[in-house]
Each structure stands twice: as C-alpha cells, then as structure tokens.
Amino acid sequence: MTGPGDLRIEDVTITYPARKGQVHALALPRLHLAPGSFTAVIGPSGCGKSSLLNAIAGFVAPTSGRILLDGAPVTGPSARIGVIFQHYALFPWFTALGNVRFALRRFPLSRAEEIARARAALDEVGLGAHARKFPQQLSGGMRQRVAIARTFACAPEVLLLDEPFAALDAQTRRGMQELMLAVWARHSATVLLVTHDVDEALLLADRVLLMSAAPGRLIGEYLLPQPRPRRLTQDGGALLALREDILARLHPFSAPLDAPADAAPAPERSLP
C-alpha cells in the first residue's frame, strides 16, 4: 500500500562530525511505516532515536541512504510531517489560539478560516475554554495539548513523537496518551513514537521496534494486535510478559538477537 503517509527508509546512515573523528549515530538498512500505522521505537540512550526522527522530519540530512514519503524523497521540513517533542516549544508571547494559528500560517487560509481551524483543534484536545490563555498560564499537560492541537491542525500525513509525555507526571501522562490515541484515530496519520517507556509503547503502538546501542540498528520487532484502549494486565498478562522480554533484550549485556546490519531485517515477532 502506498500513500498518503507511506514512509520508507532505505539504507540510511547518520554520522556526525566529532572532535575526535566521527559519531556513527544510525545505521538503518530498511524500515517501512504503512499509512495510518502506529510504530514505537525503544532503545538505549544515545542509540540514534532522535537522529532517526530528525532525519524523517527533514531537520537532519542522512549521511547516506534516503527517506521516502509517498515515494518522494524527504529533502527538508514540510507541513506533511508533524513533530511533537517533550518540550512544547510554544511561543510565550502568543495565546494558545495564537500558537495554533501561527502554525497554520503556512496554509492559504483566510483569517476567519484560520481562526475556525485553530479553535476546532483546541476544542478537539479539550482546551476550547483556554484559547485566550498564554502558555505560562497553562499547566504542563495543557501546554502539551496545545502542541498536539497545533500539530494536528496542520493535518500531517506523518506524525513524529519524540518522548512527548516524558516531562509529565504519571497521571497526566496516562490522560495524554489516551487523548493522543483519540485524536490520532480521527486523523489517521502514520505515527512514529520514540520513547524510553516500554509501557507507553505497549499501550499505544501496533508495532514496537527495538534498537541497538549506537550506531542504532533494529534488533527486534513486536506486533501488537490488541484493540485499544489497552491495559497491561489484559489478555492474561500477555503484555506484561512482552514487557519482560523487551526489557531483557534491552539489557546492555544481553546477546544481540538479530541478523547483521547488512542482512534482511530481523524476523517479525508476534504475541503468542
């Protein structure tokens, strides 16, 4: 299936210059994200997860290889690819509404259309009553909801989430995860989530990928057919067993389970 939101990574490496030589951050032979799929990536700190997201977003050019969105190479940032970071990066001098409107300026909308679309996006994340507040008047969870509204208002085909809820307390994070799923279900973007939180990956994604230490490459893949919303304790503890398996494989001293980087991708592993 191709487009909209069909993302392919082909032989991508990312190498940064360093004081002494180079840092080999990523080595990804092949990855396909099907339109409307929700994939989570977990890996040790420094394994290249953010580098992967930055390359897909067009912020960083791969050192080699290519990234294709609906068959066309990604050559720079575009409204078709939305990004939500841990830090909301809202403009403090704009209200919540102003922040969403600012993101919409790249589209040929009339002022009335822009305001209507921004308001609808804020309503969708439950912030309609707070549209006139400035970021410093909002809680961390509310700011992240503005960031979600701002991103979905632009109707991206691909949504990249880089630890989006890591700065939030556990209770707020759970609410935000549910909100994210609800909004995503209505917009059906292709999602790639980077997280350190194995539980978050298991609750949200329909596929979880494990990355090795840098240069990051795929060392495992789990398919999650369970309907959402999920609880880790459902299905007789299958998700909990999966969590143990993932944590064991992420352990720095566990043996690599995959094929070499230049061979075919690791076989898919489904839940029993």
Ligand SMILES: Nc1ncnc2c1ncn2[C@@H]1O[C@H](COP(=O)(O)OP(=O)(O)OP(=O)(O)O)[C@@H](O)[C@H]1O
């Ligand atoms: N702009 C840069 N210049 C030089 N080295 C970089 C740059 N960005 C990342 N790196 C290095 O590349 C490697 C991968 O970094 P990256 O941020 O992609 O990893 P990560 O898996 O997202 O890490 P974390 O989980 O800690 O956020 C690290 O060794 C990092 O120091």
